Amino acid sequence: MLAQANEADLLEATSRKVAPRSSDLFKVGPQFSETRHHQDIYCKSNDMDVNPILGARIDRGFEMGETGTWIGYKRNYFTLVSSFTFENFDFERFLHNKFYTYEKLSRSSVGENKVEISYFAIRLVAKCSDDDVSISLIQHTPKRDKGPQFPPPIYPAVPGNLPDHSTVRASCNKRNNGKIENMNKIFYFDRAEYYHNANLNALKDNSVLKNYPSDSIARVARFERIQFSSSIRIKSTSVNSRYFTLHVELLGIIEDEDSQIQPILLSSIETPPLIVRGRSPSNYHKDRTSGYRPHGPGH
DNA sequence: TTCGACACATACGT
DNA sequence: GACGTATGTGTCGA
Numbered sequence: 001m002l003a004q005a006n007e008a009d010l011l012e013a014t015s016r017k018v019a020p021r022s023s024d025l026f027k028v029g030p031q032f033s034e035t036r037h038h039q040d041i042y043c044k045s046n047d048m049d050v051n052p053i054l055g056a057r058i059d060r061g062f063e064m065g066e067t068g069t070w071i072g073y074k075r076n077y078f079t080l081v082s083s084f085t086f087e088n089f090d091f092e093r094f095l096h097n098k099f100y101t102y103e104k105l106s107r108s109s110v111g112e113n114k115v116e117i118s119y120f121a122i123r124l125v126a127k128c129s130d131d132d133v134s135i136s137l138i139q140h141t142p143k144r145d146k147g148p149q150f151p152p153p154i155y156p157a158v159p160g161n162l163p164d165h166s167t168v169r170a171s172c173n174k175r176n177n178g179k180i181e182n183m184n185k186i187f188y189f190d191r192a193e194y195y196h197n198a199n200l201n202a203l204k205d206n207s208v209l210k211n212y213p214s215d216s217i218a219r220v221a222r223f224e225r226i227q228f229s230s231s232i233r234i235k236s237t238s239v240n241s242r243y244f245t246l247h248v249e250l251l252g253i254i255e256d257e258d259s260q261i262q263p264i265l266l267s268s269i270e271t272p273p274l275i276v277r278g279r280s281p282s283n284y285h286k287d288r289t290s291g292y293r294p295h296g297p298g299h
Numbered sequence: 300t301t302c303g304a305c306a307c308a309t310a311c312g313t
Numbered sequence: 314g315a316c317g318t319a320t321g322t323g324t325c326g327a
Contacts, residue, residue, distance in 0.1 A: 019308085019309055019310055020308070020309060020310075021309060021310035021311050021312095022309085022310060022311090023310080023311080145303090145304070145305080172311095173311075173312070174312080175312070175313070176312075176313065179312095230301095230302065230303080231302085278300095278301080279300095279301070279302075280300080280301085
């Protein structure tokens with residue numbers, strides 16, 4: 001059974017051409033690390049320390065290679081979802097509170113500055129795993145080449161639960177309004193609807209909720225049709241591939257003295273090192289049946 | 300060798 | 314089941 005699985009993986013990874021719309025393209029990728037904390041979060045009402053827990057899953061675009069490393073393709077899309085919760089905070093409790101953190105002051109000065117968090121947000125970044133240098137990611141529309149490209153959005157977000165892999169799979173490429181609406185209930189929180197049902201409005205609300213920039217607020221940040229920027233260098237030497245990591249960051253958005261919006265990195269999670277295969281034909285129609293890596297002159 | 304552009308093919312959603 | 318889409322990947326030429 002193990003041998004069988006390996007054989008299947010090998011076939012998958014080395015020979016067969018993949019149909020462009022096959023649902024097999026959805027695969028769960030590598031696990032993310034435990035949440036790492038960068039700046040503490042406190043609850044305003046009682047100054048209690050709040051423990052954020054970030055979760056994320058790659059749902060498309062990476063598969064495990066023969067040697068156990070995770071492999072993606074520069075030319076192909078990947079999909080990633082992420083959400084966060086606060087330990088011991090159910091959703092209602094979150095909605096009735098405000099939070100603050102400390103802003104690191106410049107190196108020359110000492111100490112930290114207490115700042116209120118206007119709202120929370122989730123960001124996706126990629127880094128080169130050697131030097132921690134940021135790598136740009138881009139997002140396509142369904143029109144791909146015919147549409148514009150953007151950097152992946154930073155999602156203003158409230159706490160939420162990560163949907164199943166199958167839910168993410170089912171959420172892609174929907175045009176039917178009813179289906180889209182059902183998916184939106186999973187991926188978004190509707191503030192206007194909440195205010196209506198709770199007999200509240202933005203004037204009466206004095207919680208963190210009122211500071212979010214729009215009524216449609218992510219419960220789950222969904223990053224679809226993401227690719228590594230076409231300009232990334234894949235090799236560190238002519239032989240060795242570089243490794244990349246994907247990081248999901250929980251940000252606290254604050255307002256500085258000049259009412260400028262500014263993100264503070266509160267916590268993050270990351271993938272293990274990833275290989276991104278480039279466009280070289282040697283990364284495609286391989287037919288070797290051993291673990292041998294081709295790099296000599298081919299055909 | 301690598302990249303942008305265009306092309307072809309094929310499973311999916313409606 | 315037909316039709317339009319979305320997307321992996323083949324290819325050309327700078």
